[in-house]
Amino acid sequence: MLRLARRAVPAGIVLLILQQGAALATTKDVSITNFQFSPTPLAVAQGGSVLWTNNTTGTNHTSSNDTTNPDNTTGLGLWDSGVISPSSTFIFTFTAAGRYTYHCNIHPFMTAMVTVKPNASPSTGSLGTAFKITWATVAATGNFVxxxxxxxxxxxxxxxxxxxxxxxxMFMPTATGTYSFRARLRNSSTGGASEFSPVKSIMVT
Ligand SMILES: [Cu+2]
Structure with a gap:
């Protein structure tokens, strides 16, 4: 019976499920162990999430976005997990391109980063091509820009x-060659910002 039922699923439904799966934003894991965040740096797609897991026994940690960036500019302080106790997790979703440095508030020497790139579609074209450049999954709200x-x-x-x-x-190139884009998330009230994201390039031939 089960076999029959499985065989009876039309190929179209399987395809639909696969397509929905591909459209879902992904979650990437960061393990906290040996007083380190791993992996770092971690590249996440726009709309992707990071799940931090404290894989130590007996040591609390946090995942806290820098309020002062490594270059001493004011950071965003976009997220702060609070205490992540052993075997506990914390999840955060990244909607905007940027370079997000973070640390553990309990052990400030524990530093790491998450990077989110802009998207470009298409990635190659000619002088007549209109390129769609996307730096976030949502319009900015509140004090964010x-x-x-x-x-x-x-x-x-x-x-x-x-x-x-x-x-x-939309971007219409006026010359041939390689154009690159990078973006950051900023709080216009505090002046704090993420660092600029890794670059996304398009080729115009
Ligand atoms: Cu820690």
Whole structure:
């Protein structure tokens, strides 16, 4: 009976389930052990989550986004797990591109980072191509804004969209070559920001 039922599932339904699975945001694991966060750095897609697990016995830890960035600029303090006791977990979802450095509040020497890249679609095209550049899964709300920088072919990174709440835009290139984009999440009230994300590049031929 079971075998028959399994065989009776149409291929289309299996495909649908696979497609839904692919569309779901992923969760990546970070293990806290030996006074380290592992892995680090950890690349997460926009909308992806990180699940921290304290795999030690007898030592509490936290996962706390820096309030002072490694370069001494004001950090976001976007998340703070509070105490993660042994065998406990904490989860946080990253909606915006950025480079998020964090530490353990109990053991400040424990440092690590999560990185989230912008997306570009398509990734290659010609002068007539409209590229969709996306730096977040949601429009920014409250005091949050996005800063997006662009590097033209043979150029350097310059402010492109500063303090915007929109999560994406269309981009029409005016020259051939490689364009790169990077973004960060900022709190316009505190002035704190993540560091700029790793770059996403598009090729215009
Ligand atoms: Cu710790």
């Amino acid at each position: 996005y800063d997006v920088q662009k590097r033209d072919p043979n150029g350097t990174f310059l402010d492109w969209m500063t303090g915007v709440t929109s999560r994406r835009t």
